Amino acid sequence: MSRRMKTEYGVFAVVLAVLFVLPLTGAASDNAMRIAFNIALYAVFAQMWNLMCGYAGLLSLGQQMFIGVSGYATAVVCTSYGMPFVLGLLVSGVVSALLALFLSVLLLRMRGLYFAIATWIVSEMIKILFTGWKLVNYAGGMTIRVTPYPTLSQQFMLILALAAASFLLVQAMLRSKIGLGLAAMRDDPDAAAGLGVNIFKMKTLCFTVCGFVTGIGGSIAYLNRLSVFPNGAFAIDWTIAIVFAVIIGGTSTATGPIVGAFVYVLLFNFLSRYAGYSNIILGVIAIAVIVVAPKGIMGTLQNRFKFELFSSTRPSLD
Amino acid sequence: MAQAVLQGILLGGVFAVVGIGMSMIFGIVKLANLAHGEFFILGAYLSMLFAGQLDISPLLTLVIVVPLMFVAGYALQGALINRVLGMGDEPPLLITFGLSFILQNVLLLIFSADPQTLKTTYQLKTIVVSDSLIVPVLYLVNFIVGALVILILGLFLRFTYTGQAIRAVSDDNMAASLMGISVKRSYSIAMGIATSTAAVAGVVIGTTFTFYPYTGSEYLLVAFGVVVLGGMGSIPGTLVGGLVFGLARTIGSQVFGTNYQMMIGYIILLAMLMIRPQGLFSK
Numbered sequence: 001m002s003r004r005m006k007t008e009y010g011v012f013a014v015v016l017a018v019l020f021v022l023p024l025t026g027a028a029s030d031n032a033m034r035i036a037f038n039i040a041l042y043a044v045f046a047q048m049w050n051l052m053c054g055y056a057g058l059l060s061l062g063q064q065m066f067i068g069v070s071g072y073a074t075a076v077v078c079t080s081y082g083m084p085f086v087l088g089l090l091v092s093g094v095v096s097a098l099l100a101l102f103l104s105v106l107l108l109r110m111r112g113l114y115f116a117i118a119t120w121i122v123s124e125m126i127k128i129l130f131t132g133w134k135l136v137n138y139a140g141g142m143t144i145r146v147t148p149y150p151t152l153s154q155q156f157m158l159i160l161a162l163a164a165a166s167f168l169l170v171q172a173m174l175r176s177k178i179g180l181g182l183a184a185m186r187d188d189p190d191a192a193a194g195l196g197v198n199i200f201k202m203k204t205l206c207f208t209v210c211g212f213v214t215g216i217g218g219s220i221a222y223l224n225r226l227s228v229f230p231n232g233a234f235a236i237d238w239t240i241a242i243v244f245a246v247i248i249g250g251t252s253t254a255t256g257p258i259v260g261a262f263v264y265v266l267l268f269n270f271l272s273r274y275a276g277y278s279n280i281i282l283g284v285i286a287i288a289v290i291v292v293a294p295k296g297i298m299g300t301l302q303n304r305f306k307f308e309l310f311s312s313t314r315p316s317l318d
Numbered sequence: 319m320a321q322a323v324l325q326g327i328l329l330g331g332v333f334a335v336v337g338i339g340m341s342m343i344f345g346i347v348k349l350a351n352l353a354h355g356e357f358f359i360l361g362a363y364l365s366m367l368f369a370g371q372l373d374i375s376p377l378l379t380l381v382i383v384v385p386l387m388f389v390a391g392y393a394l395q396g397a398l399i400n401r402v403l404g405m406g407d408e409p410p411l412l413i414t415f416g417l418s419f420i421l422q423n424v425l426l427l428i429f430s431a432d433p434q435t436l437k438t439t440y441q442l443k444t445i446v447v448s449d450s451l452i453v454p455v456l457y458l459v460n461f462i463v464g465a466l467v468i469l470i471l472g473l474f475l476r477f478t479y480t481g482q483a484i485r486a487v488s489d490d491n492m493a494a495s496l497m498g499i500s501v502k503r504s505y506s507i508a509m510g511i512a513t514s515t516a517a518v519a520g521v522v523i524g525t526t527f528t529f530y531p532y533t534g535s536e537y538l539l540v541a542f543g544v545v546v547l548g549g550m551g552s553i554p555g556t557l558v559g560g561l562v563f564g565l566a567r568t569i570g571s572q573v574f575g576t577n578y579q580m581m582i583g584y585i586i587l588l589a590m591l592m593i594r595p596q597g598l599f600s601k
Contacts, residue, residue: 128580283417287398
């Protein structure tokens, strides 16, 4: 580890520790905790979407399928079978990962645009299946009963741990041979394949990891929400929010998804007082960012000031 | 079943129009316009507005709605989408994704989430062919409107200078530009055509089914299905794609119930994407 990396991860560890201790001090209000929970939640989702779109070149518009399936998996495991939440969490992750693995076989041969639409269609199909499925109470939705029910602080710690883990996971992947293969694939897929990079395997791995982590995040999200309905669980709105966060924060940057999640949740919270207009304003901001600063906040800052946080694409500067 | 097949074919003519604009933009600008569904549903809402204000039939409002939507599409392409076309695949796609989100919420704000329909004088009239076969006049009128739109567009692309220029840009935009054709202007015209044909489809669908501000995304997937099935930029292909989706919907609804009416269409679409994403009728 270079000195620069030591400093970066040192700061990361300190910030994480402070955030972890924060709810124990009781200094944060319930409202602040809710905001913090959502920031960490979207940081998880955004991190995974960035892994797919920013590094593996897979633009997914179907993240809601993992979130929705996980919400229902949690409800079935915890409410229908009365199992502890940990089991619901694990089942959610595994089911989502298996779904991603299965879809890899079907969808990964498609080029960018077709893949994007195909993921959306699959989500719509899963929504239709769940709406007609007796086990999950058709369109009537399910409640999520977990005993003992974790406090908001505990939920926050859980999602914070996942956010940190997902960040470190993506970093570890990018620093390994996988990252090298992904970079080669992004620059020239044909040349990369010719030099022995197994593109299909790379993409499958990224998609499956994305399914697993997004699934666990979805499970925690629905632990927090307490009930799950097909229309909400499989709504494209999830993906819209995730895409917004990553674009604002900066695609293909390490810290972009976290910054984006921060900006998205705070902005959403601030705009919620302008009911009806808030989504329109969010949409306009997103388009403005794409046109004016397509690299997002972190991408633009890093370009302007010639630095790169948690660099994994080139040797450290020192 | 014969009834479902007949209605499916008639509906297919309209679905072809839902998809034709998307197909053009796909073929010419090489862009999947994710806001296409919202242009479609915007047409229905505009028609509702003018039909209510002027007390005329929804079909007559097309005289106002079509030029309006053309200008909107032309301006949108020129002012926004043309600016990000050189930046790779994702920015233009995400811009249209953002636009779809904005339009949806604008419609929600103005018209609320209440279900709407466009009322016509012929909506309940039928032509009885036999005991088991009835032709709803509404579906017939929709089909005729759809066929007319496709016919006019086909003639326009084949015989006018602008149409030929658009086809040239579609084939090779570099060569077209060397021949003195303005590529960006062709893109804008194509987008204008796409938005106005989408609006026509929105109006006729609006006379047949209830719609909400959210209905657009459902028809975006129909449009996409038509494009994928028919191949981008191919008019006969679009017709076939529309027919397949129309039939899939009415037969699916008959066999599996309304909850699953879109399922067959989605399955066909996914299968096509896996096997032959360039479409059945592409070059």
